[in-house]
Amino acid sequence: MSLRFQRLLLILLTLVIILSAVLLILYNTRENVSYFYTPSEIEKSEIIIDKVMRIGGFVENDSFNKISSSSFIFKITDEKASILVTFKGILPDLFREGQGAVIEGAFSDSNIFNATNVFAKHDENYMPASIKEDLKDTGYWNKKYK
Amino acid sequence: MKFLNKIIFFFYREYKLNLSGVQDILTNIIFFFVSIFIFIFSIGPDTDTISLIGVGILWTLLLLSSTLSLRKFYQEDFENGNLLIMHLNGFSYGLIAILKTISHFIFVQIPFLITIPIASILLNITNDKAFYLFASFSIGSLILSCLGSISSSMNLMNQRNFLLGSVIVMIFSVPVVIFSVGLINLEEDFNSLINILFGILLIIFVINPWASGFCLKLSLENN
């Protein structure tokens, strides 16, 4: 075996190992490296009280209630499961019903989530305000653009 | 067979070298423990807080203290010409990098591994968490050794700014820390997180001989 051939073999081996390692990582990170969990994931797993975590999903329609000027109660849903959330503090501009949100906090008992931080999650859609009005008027406003 | 003998005697040489410089390794470990004390005293007497952030502190300090010894990684052997002599005796640059990395793991990182149980007692870390910490650091430290090999071979000819080597190690160890600490805090996903760490290890372990070997060749060429 010449030096050149050995080198080529080593390069191929390296590439194969790197490729398999990348696949290994991607396969395993799919669920794990989450900034947040979805409500249905939380429903499936055991709820640990007072453990700090983040939940991401949509604010359920008609679930938002203002208790006082800085205290709110609403539900976070991913259309399969929903979680009741209470929050004291200032909500971001984008926060509204039907809009994505990520909340940070802990379960105070098995079904109420006490949020300490609320982040609004924006989706990838951008659209002029005027067009949305048109769409609503003509009834073509569909849920995809929520 | 001859080749294997050479490798065994390479480690014999590293063992002799590290034995004569055992105070360096001990100083590293003392640094580690002193920083733990300082952390404990600066946080205050609240044991709950300490055990809550203990894992994070331990990982940070392990990372910092193992980057302290980076300067020794190749520098001595490079300056007295032993790297060159080894290369002339049939060790290719990549092989030197692999052997040096493993010897760094054995002689610098394993002492830290042994001290982890003591450190976790000091920081009020529960037994099962200490076990996960041990598991994650035993893979993570090999990754750190590989990163150390790459960055210190890059900085062999860098006389001005050696801190750069530590910065390079630390920026690439960010994912290692993320997954390791994840592994300690999310006990249920042990397998998949270990797999991720193992995947990172594989990648960096096969990149290491190419990158370090190239840098060693480059430095010897321009010395």
Added chain:
Amino acid sequence: MIIVKDLSVERLDKKIFENINLSLTSGNITILKGRNGSGKTTLLKTILNIIEPSSGSIYWKGKLLKKNLYDFYKHVTYIADKTSSLTKLTVKDNINIWNKIFLSNINNSQIETAIKNLKLENYLNHKVGILSFGETKKLEFLRLIIENKKIWILDEPLSSLDEDSVELIKQTFEDHVAKEGSIIFSSHQNPGIYVTEEINL
């Protein structure tokens, strides 16, 4: 065995030397002469394939050196102008490590006579760090003998040695040449050693 053809080396676009021709067969001693900075070390390192030449080629046993590198390395020892012994260890440990890592086929009595010849026997249990520069230089020559290879490539072997030692080195050279070995060494002064070829850089 080694043939160097039209070798030129450039570094940072600066020519270090140009069109060097040299051939080394068994039983030859070649000396490289030149001022400081004339590229003696660079030429030696280029022959060892550590530095890449900008043009020209080196042949080993009729083949290009690059394609036959590890076979070449089995036959060559290099002594740099600095000491390669480990300063933290004792002389004995150093000898021990060399003996093992180079898989030397020299037996212990031969090493002992070499130690005696080089007058290092009193320092066996001393750390290398406390030896004088000349003594560490002699220790380097011990490595040369332990490695027991055919071709010696030596960078400034004679500097900072006293007359007795130089005499000893001369003797060692002659023995080596008698055993069909060959030597290239560099020197900035006139060494007074019989050489078969002289190259001025």
Added chain:
Amino acid sequence: MKFLVNPNKFNKVSNYLFKPVLVLSIILFSLGLLFSFYLSPDDYQQGSTVRIMYIHVPSAWLALLTYAIMTIYSIAALAFRIPFGFIINTAVAPIGAVFTLVCIISGSLWGKPMWGTWWVWDARLTSVAILFIVYLIVIFINLSFENRVIKEKVVAIFILVGSVNLPIVKFSVDWWNTLHQTATISKLSKPSIDPSMMTPLIIMTFAFMMIGIAIAILRIKTEIISRKLNLS
């Protein structure tokens, strides 16, 4: 296309190119600012804040593109011995760093009102922060070696090692749950952005690109000259 690998050809071509590129970048940039501030509509949710996107998205794209260019040139320089690659690496690294910084700053300016926070440690934001530091390390390596030959090769190796971060930045939003939204414009699907907002985005992207090219030409020419004079 030889001017992309040959410094002398590059010098000649860039002499013709520089002024048109400069003029074009000024025109495009002012046009882009006009579009993004006056001629584009408010978003239905974000209102006026959407205009930050016209800075944020182009700079993010160009930060990635610059690193990708550096990676390609590093491979070319190391594997195919094209020394022009080293010149490019030295010259464009600060440009990429500035684009990344602009991206990070504009992003957190947008994040405060929209998300409710300047910064979160999700996969996208973290990997972009790492990208920025990688750029900084490239610049620092360039500054801290005395020997040019070794410096440029170490930089190239470091760029190659650092390029593992590139796919992570790009695909982090698809692979993992992040607070950052997924890509609006991708080749595979119809963009989920209205044409009236797409126009300023495209114009700004080209404007940023032209500014980047103009600075790059200046820096590359300086680098070529300083190498000829053996200043670095």
